[in-house]
Amino acid sequence: MRAHTLGALLCLALTQTPAEAASKQVRIAYVEWADAVVATNILKLALEEKGYEVKTIPLAAAAMWQAVATGDADASVAAWLPVTQGAYYEKLKNRLELIGPNVTGAKIGWAVPASSPLNSIEDLKTKAGDVGGQVIGIDPGAGIMKSSEAAIKAYGLPVKLVDGSDATMTSALKDAVRQKKDIVVTAWTPHWMFARYELKYLADPKKAFGEDESVNTLARKGLKEDMPEVYAILQKFKLSVKDEEAVMAANEERGAKPAETAAKWIANNRATVDGWIK
Known part of the structure; x- marks a missing residue:
């Protein structure tokens, strides 16, 4: 039995050329934001169902765009447009292909607890002291941080934008909510914090x-020709804000593993996934 199995494996190895083996490998770049982790893991499992070997590559946003443009990655499902990562698109749009939205109704801005007396960014002109004169941000250089700096100038606000990460921002939010204190954080939808806490965006009349x-x-350029099946799946791949936020919230539970929460979502949304891959 063993000899028969070994022979079959050797036969397969001899009949499958290196090019054919490589053609089943897919590299997906992503930013380690909660929404991108969810989408990338769900897509990875869907592609693996079709027999692909999928490598996921976590990168900073600029490096993610560059990886797709240079062909070091085959695809990404984590490109926020038109504002958040718009500068990267303008720089690299001729060197990659924008397939289109996989999540619509996304949003960026500043959020506060739903109970906050703050309702508009303009309120911070006179009430900055209520939040310690700070807006709690994420990674320096992130698109939302650049937009936040622009907002501070546009509204003439006496606040400081605090650098950090997604983790430090949500930790500060958690502490403020627990202590019933007011806080302003950089925010985006989809994000698990909207599934976990009662929050509201501050109005942004100056846009x-x-x-x-x-x-x-x-x-990447040429993917449609090289891997038409993968390209077709990427074209059909779509998630809702509600679905992403639910899986993101599950990922924040103690001991949660993104691959397992993605597998559970696929099991509960079989018809949707079959629509992508069949």
């Missing part, structure tokens, strides 16, 4: 954060 965003799928 410093732009209109609604979408999260988009990118592909």
